Amino acid sequence: MSAERSVNISLRIPADEYLRVYQGEAKKVSAIDSQGRRISFPVNILQSFVTRDGINGSFTILFDEENRFKKIIKHA
DSSP, X not given: OOOOEXXXXXXXXXXXXXXHHHTTOOOEEEEEOTTSOEEEEXXXXXXXXOBTTEEEEEEEEEEOTTSOEEEEEEEO
């Protein structure tokens, strides 16, 4: 039986701040989820959502029963 869990977050990361990833300065994102809990996750899971303005939107991140990243979904 799967104990998959998810967190919902809203992010607004300007392009110049996301640039720190490419410069090797940033490896993780820290955010507050919709339940008020602080979560930290690898910044590379956001790569497909980067635009010229950075990253902006609401996301659901799915983790497996061992808290390993499974999937991220951007909401319209």
